[in-house]
Amino acid sequence: MSLDEPARIAAYVASMPPAYRQSFDLEATRLHAAIVERRGARTAHVEIWKELSERVVAICVVADDKPGLLSSISAALVEHRIDVVGADAFCRTRPDGVIEAVDLLWIRRLPSARGAVAPIRAKDVLALGVAIEAAVASAGGLVSQRVPTSAVEAPPVASGSSARILFDLTGEDGGTMLTVEAVDRPGLLLAVTQALFRAGIQIVGLRATTERGCAVDRFQLAEKNGAPLRQSRLLELQAHVLGALDEGLPQVRSRAG
Secondary structure (H helix, E strand, O other): OOOOHHHHHHHHHHHOOHHHHHHOOHHHHHHHHHHHHHOOOOOEEEEEEEEOOOOOEEEEEEEEOOOOHHHHHHHHHHHOOEEEEEEEEEEEEOOOOOEEEEEEEEEEEOOOOOOOOOOOOHHHHHHHHHHHHHHHHOOOOOOOOOOOHHHOOOOOOOOOOOOEEEEEOOOOOOOEEEEEEEEOOOOHHHHHHHHHHHOOEEEEEEEEEEEOOEEEEEEEEEEOOOOOOOHHHHHHHHHHHHHHHHOOOOOOEEEEO
């Protein structure tokens, strides 16, 4: 570690929201800070920062924050037959005033027809980075298009399964939290992020987890201008999200609180 590296790491950590600082240790933040710095002038930059068991790798995606960014990333992953096991998405303000997204995703290849899961290698992440950079550069070109059904063969959803959405308006900052709980399946994150984008909603933060086949995605939301969502806006948003989920998840129900 060079003499000025601690100062750079400290400046990076200070630019991140409290939720990030509470979630990652010094070694993780050191790796993230280095990836953010290596982005340079690229539209978007992707690197592996950790390899885990069961063929899961953690990647860091860095790009200027813009509407539809998470949808573009999700679409690129689906196109490459890669599933999102978990995700944390954050925004920070760079020294030049630009709002930069730092998205951390835990990913794994979808199984083959025989059930085998191939590893994700560095060259695969390079190809994924090219796809994400192209999507971001095209101002959400992937977002405006439906991903071909041939890209993902989703497993059948068990009879009686359901999804639930919950709005929480009690955040101290006046923000709105949207929680989506559903049977985990490929393309779920893409469906929700596309619905939010089409509704004109800004995703300020995200924490997505998967446990025992159940996906729990928590989105911190705001209007495009950063203003908190009004109560009346939730009805419209609910329709967009439920419509997206209803395309592939039966018996969807919702509640707001």
